[in-house]
Amino acid sequence: MTSTPPPPDAPQPSPAMPPGWENPAVRADRRLVEMLQELRVLQTGVQIVFAFLLGIAFTPRFTELTDDQQDIYIATLLLTVVAAAVLATPVALHRGLYHHPAKTRIVTVSTRIAQIGLVLLASALTGAVLLVLDVVLGTAVAVPIACVIALTFTGLWFVLPWSVRRAATHDQD
Secondary structure, X not given: OOOOOOOOOOOOOOOOOOOOOOOHHHHHHHHHHHHHHHHHHHHHHHHHHHHHHHHHHOOHHHHHOOHHHHHHHHHHHHHHHHHHHXXXXXXHHHHHOOOOOOHHHHXXXXXXXXXXXXXXXXXXXXXXXXXXXXXXXXXXXXXXXXXXXHXXXXXXXXXXXXHHHHHXXXXXX
16 A cells, blocks of 8 residues: 655655654644545445345345344344444544544544444454355355454454564564
């Protein structure tokens, strides 16, 4: 991913400026802009999953789903809606608190909210995979595969960043 340029009103780096030239306000602006761009990508994925789930309910075969499959469907649909709301919250915060002096706090809160949104999105995607595989292959095959999917999300989206952050912290010591 490429780095986002600083806001137009931010001081521009020059060769004379040392690394880490950003003041806290400029750094917070940059981080918020980067996060909002990342969330824009995630929001598209959530919308695609939501559209897929909405379409399922209007297919003739939907009435053939078992009660358990309909429960998975409803839980997945609701997880997707809540993920969309949570992942859009940093945007709402940014709009609602535009030019607010506590930009660093806004970034911190938005980061936590985005992490919650990732958990919800991973759960929704896992639920969608579980539903489709349950219908196509049966529960005995679907559940273990969905568990592997959930573990994959956990590893890539949470454990990997944590371990990279931890290693970087140890490298600085």
